[in-house]
Amino acid sequence: MRYKITIEYNGSSFSGWQKQQHSANSIQETIENAIFNFSGEKVTLHCGGRTDAGVHALGQVAHFDMEREFELYRIRNAINYHLKSTPIVVLNTEIVDDAFHSRFSAKKKYYEYRIINRYAPAALEAGYVWQVFNPLDVNTMREAAKHLLGKHDLSSFRSKDCQATNPIRTIDDIEIIQNGSYIYIKISAISFLHNQVRIIVGTLVEFGKNRTNPQEMLNILTQCKRNAAGVTAPPFGLYLVKIDY
Template structure:
């Protein structure tokens, strides 16, 4: 059976996360239903990461084994036809080796969190950003973020229901930049790691917002990290500002992709 990799973009707001759940709308369920319209029978796809309810993706990656030999271009267009009107799109498709795995072959994940820093509530960007009306100290937030880069026990910054075997993770990068977004000034939090714990990114962003607001000092972030205790974490940022933007592999399966051509 040929194996295909897909790069998936979706708006997470209508879904109860990526992972299939009985009687609840999920992104995995939508993609598997579209596959079933092409090849009858149950389909099970594997993804690079399981995003939570309300979290978006621009570069989620999954794979599926199919019975037919599809051209990636035909497969992409057929899936997108059957995914309508759900806010899910296959933006690239590629034939991959039978031992390639969307999750286990990945070597890094990249997330972007967007914080809209203005007093007026968002309208056009509603559901895509976290609006914080108060001024935020970018330098203090960057100083606090510096305590989190590297390998640490991230117990403080993971959900109490996280199923990871170990809280030890290496955060390779945590950059915070002020950008002029389409609706005004934004803070962009860019995080990169091989893998993340459940709620890790949103826990970090919510804690750093407290630093920017002056409620925490940058050193309080280090104290919270060293506490290795979930109650020591700051507030968890809402899901709708977060997007999985890219998944990295030793050999990019989409490097020679032409399925997005007009």
Template sequence: MPRYKVTVEYDGRPFYGWQRQGIEPTVQGVIERAIKAFCGETVTIGGAGRTDSGVHATGQVAHIDLAKDWPAKTVKNALNFHCQPDPVVIMDCEKAGIGFDSRFSAIRRHYRYRIINRPEPLTFDHGLGWHVKPVLDADAMHEASQVLIGHHDFTTFRHSKCQAKSPWKTMERMAVYRREENVFLECSSRSFLHNQVRSMVGTLRLVGEGRWNKEDVRAALAACDRAACGPVAVPEGLYLTQVDYRSAEEDAASFHDYLETLPADERAEREAKG
């Protein structure tokens, strides 16, 4: 059974997030319906990140298992045809080893948050960023964001209903910069807590407005208390931009380790499938 790795771009505004849920429109649901229309198969696809309602992606990654060994280009073109008119596009499709898992094989996820910083109302960009009217000091926001880099207990920036087993995460990179009327925050980590990025952005906005400083952010992080967090940023400004993975050799070794944990009969069956 061939496995495909697909890179997905989508406008999150019409959807109740990535994950399929009942009758509500979701990105996963659109792609699974496109697969059904393409080859008649009913499948459940996996995704690298379960983006929330309204959140966008330019580099979401999913894996798809199909019964027939189709050329990757055929799968890409067919899914793009059948995803229309929903704003979901397969940007890339390639064959992947059976050991590849879009979620569990990921070693790093990259997010970008867009603040549209101008006094005038939005027209074309409505729903594609967080409209903030007061002028923001992006340099001060960047300086304050650096206290969040490293291995920390991020309870302060965690949704109260977050299902992660631990609040400890390692933030590898944080950067805030201005491009004309846009203020961007970029961050990278192996994984994130529910609402973590939006919570950090909302807190750093207070710095940009001059109401907080770097030490206030440090104190909020150290408090490990949700009440210490600033107002949470809206979902429309958040974009999943890229997901990094191990090399093919590393992924194959990981799959071998996984096989060793299975009963002998199941291991033989998985090995026979490749």
């Protein structure tokens, strides 16, 4: 039986989603262990969007195959029971067709990046938002972001470690919302290159800081090299919000 689970986690204390040879602190392994502890089965968990160390999720999706059958609410509660000392929570459990794959069946992924734009440090959200001291011009950021929409070679916006063979991606939407000192950058696409959201955010912040001509984004895009773009925004401001199937 194939199960699909939706997961929320605070990524602060983890080495990222993916299980690594020499690290026991991945989200994947933590959940796999919780599943083993209640079912006695060693399963392999596949996720919809691999998150890096420190990145959070409000709606990560993963699937796994398990021999034994349990009622869905029991699976959720049992995994959560074994995760109770961790900041990982299973929100929902579904039975899916064997053809379902959390990564390959994904139709759209939604990320949100949270910035606090003020001089005073964050007391309540410290460690969960990126603090940018200089005042950001959100309209410049919005204009610059428009040039990224649609299908492009996004080589300027991927980590040097990105292992994707094809750097072409289609960005469906970039929405920038300002609410008091907070700025939320929401980006959706069917798939992303490694660090793509964080490099786009880092670049948009430079546009906002310096009120750079938004047309300059086209120049960054067409150079197709990582150092044309801005810094990689820190992981702790990034949230994988949901995945559509």
